[in-house]
Amino acid sequence: MNNKVIRGVILMAAAMLVIPMADGFGKALSANYSPLYISWARYVVASIVILPIAFFSVGTRIFPSERLGSHFLRTIFLMASMTFFFVSISMIPLPTATASYFVAPFIAAILAVLVLGEKFNRIKLAALVLGSVGALTILRPTSGLEAGVVFAMAAGGLFALYMIATRVASASSHPVRTLVFQCVVGALVLTPQAIWKWSIPLAEHWPLFLGLGAVSIVSHFLSIAAFRYAEASTLAPLVYLELVSSAAIGFVIFGDVPAIHVWIGATVIVAGGLVLLRDKSSNS
Numbered sequence: 001m002n003n004k005v006i007r008g009v010i011l012m013a014a015a016m017l018v019i020p021m022a023d024g025f026g027k028a029l030s031a032n033y034s035p036l037y038i039s040w041a042r043y044v045v046a047s048i049v050i051l052p053i054a055f056f057s058v059g060t061r062i063f064p065s066e067r068l069g070s071h072f073l074r075t076i077f078l079m080a081s082m083t084f085f086f087v088s089i090s091m092i093p094l095p096t097a098t099a100s101y102f103v104a105p106f107i108a109a110i111l112a113v114l115v116l117g118e119k120f121n122r123i124k125l126a127a128l129v130l131g132s133v134g135a136l137t138i139l140r141p142t143s144g145l146e147a148g149v150v151f152a153m154a155a156g157g158l159f160a161l162y163m164i165a166t167r168v169a170s171a172s173s174h175p176v177r178t179l180v181f182q183c184v185v186g187a188l189v190l191t192p193q194a195i196w197k198w199s200i201p202l203a204e205h206w207p208l209f210l211g212l213g214a215v216s217i218v219s220h221f222l223s224i225a226a227f228r229y230a231e232a233s234t235l236a237p238l239v240y241l242e243l244v245s246s247a248a249i250g251f252v253i254f255g256d257v258p259a260i261h262v263w264i265g266a267t268v269i270v271a272g273g274l275v276l277l278r279d280k281s282s283n284s
Contacts, residue, residue: 004229004230005229005230005234007226007229007230008226008227008228008229008230008234008235009226009230009234009235009238011222011223011225011226011229012222012223012226012230012235012238013238013241014222015219015220015222015223015226016219016223016238016239016240016241016242016245017241017242017244017245018215018218018219018222018245019215019216019219019220019223019242019245020094020098020242020245020246020249021211021215021219021245021249022042022211022212022215022216022219023085023089023094023097023098023246023249024094024246024249024250024253024254025208025209025211025212025215026038026042026086026089026212027089027090027094027254028208028253029205029208029209029212030086030089030090032199032202032205033197033199033201033205034197034199035083035086035087035090036083036190036193036194036196036197037193037194037197037198037199038086038212039079039082039083039086039190039193039194040187040190040191040193040194041194041201041209041212041213042082042212042213042216043079043183043186043187043190043213044187044213045209045210045212045213045214045216046183046187046213046214046216046217046220047180047183047184047187047213048213049213049214049217050176050179050180050183050217051180051184053176054176054177054179054180057176058174058176058177061177062176062177062180063177063180063181063184064169064173064174064177064178064181066173067168067169067173070165070168070169071169071173071178071181071182071185072185073161073165074162074165074166074169074182075181075182075185075186075189076189077158077159077161077162077165078158078159078162078182078186078220079186079189079190080155080158081155081156081158081159081162082155083190083193084151084152084154084155084158085097085101085151085152085155087148087151088100088101088148088149088151088152088155089148089152090148091146091147091148091151092146092148092149092152093250093254093256094246094249094250094254094256095243095246095247095250095256096148096149096152097148097149097152098152098242098243098246098247099135099136099243099265100135100148100149100152100153100156101152101153101155101156101159101242102131102132102135102156102239102240102242102243103132103153103156103157103160104156104157104159104160104163104236104239105128105131105132105160105236105237105238105239105240107156107157107160107161108159108160108163108164108232108236108239109124109128109232109236109237111160111161111164111232112163112164112167112231112232112236115164116164116167116168116231116232118231118232123275124234124237126272126275127237127272127275128236128237128272129272130268130269130271130272130275131237131240131268131269131272133265133268134240134243134264134265134266134267134268134269134271134272135240135243135265135269136265137261137264137265137268159239160236163227163232163235163236164232166178166223166224166227166232167227167231167232175221175224175225175228176221178224179217179220179221179224182220183217237272240269240270240272241269243265243266243269244266244270247266
């Protein structure tokens with residue numbers, strides 16, 4: 001595995017382990033606020049955090065000037081994915097929602113081949129199949145799907161589209177400018193739904209909102225940077241690492257104790273990631 005790919009894998013793995021922390025904040029807030037309002041607040045707080053950083057690091061030209069269509073599409077896909085996921089975790093446990101969301105890597109890998117022309121070999125396919133089997137083991141789908149599961153799967157499909165658009169947008173744009181565009185445009189587009197479900201945050205909830213935005217900034221910066229170094233089909237299976245973090249957060253914060261089938265599924269998911277990394281090592 002060459003150094004660029006290793007860097008991309010490390011950045012993406014870190015992003016996937018961090019991002020469920022934001023989901024945990026969102027689930028805690030969903031007891032008192034609409035998921036539509038929480039989605040908007042996430043972007044507003046993230047904008048407040050990233051704008052001073054952007055002015056300090058890249059100067060007054062804080063927005064990208066190239067591939068604006070891709071930047072706008074990735075923002076729309078991510079906004080919709082996040083909103084659907086917040087609706088989902090207001091209905092079902094966080095680990096179950098995360099497992100349902102894991103249609104994302106498979107869809108992203110297929111789209112990377114069809115849209116971006118990336119190579120897709122048998123090892124990548126095996127890694128994705130293992131990840132999917134692990135997620136299904138955790139989910140244990142029955143004949144009838146809960147509404148929360150459907151929302152989580154829809155969020156996963158939209159996140160796959162976001163990954164493809166991010167691969168295109170990040171190829172020539174500075175990660176900070178990409179992130180500023182995502183946060184500011186996202187906050188503006190989501191404002192109507194926030195007004196519709198408007199709430200005045202209680203003082204004790206401000207730390208949760210701040211954590212929601214700050215963690216979002218860190219995780220998305222890491223993922224945007226990762227796509228500058230590695231292909232979407234390579235990074236897609238690493239999304240499964242979210243399961244490890246979401247299970248830990250579900251246990252520590254919400255008291256959800258993962259059952260044996262969750263641990264079995266997680267083991268299969270990790271095996272899929274190791275298969276992918278071994279393939280990259282053998283091709284370096």
